[in-house]
Amino acid sequence: MSDFTEDLDDLETAEDFLRFFHVTYDQRVVNVNRLHILQRFHDYLSADSGMEGLDGEGMSTRYRIHLERAYLDFVTSSAIAEKTFKVHKEEARKMADRFVPLDSLLGSPVA
Template sequence: MTDEDFDLDYDELVSAEDFLTYFGVDYDPAVVQVNRLHILQRYHDYLDQAAEMPADAATRRALHAEQLTRAYRDFVASDALTEKVFRVFRMHEPRQIRVGLDQLLEHLPHAAKV
């Protein structure tokens, strides 16, 4: 496999199933159906953490396969809410903000002054 072959093949991958099949990762379709975006984001995050991307296509493909397998397994053993891949899952609980009536009345020109 040449670098160009790998790059061309990689550019054609669209779905989580495409990635898993291409890299030879055995998967349960039920796990992928529920967690597809989370798996792909975690895979991307793991690749970003790699110190350096290998120049050799075969080594690069092996690294991708390893990180995709790792990402998939995260969601076999856990779930999206626990893993918190996306920012929305890491947000804090909603906060309560109190605004006094006097503060509201200050901004209304037609409100009577008390």
């Protein structure tokens, strides 16, 4: 196991990851979105096919980029809008199913 992966094993909280990778963060954003940030971080890492063969420094850089991107997703958005977890995806679908166009509420325009 490399030093990088050993260091990762010691990280437990979202704040641990953010501090370790030197990502500047607002505690209020993390308090509301910690699980969503970590899930999105995981999703970005899983989708990154270019990680094989990187040394510890290369891996660390790539992890930092993905973590910062995951954090920033929730600075200007919400968990429901980002649909991080299945429950949010289902809620967004339900909301779309309940959409009623304004025209249908007002009736046909009078000519």
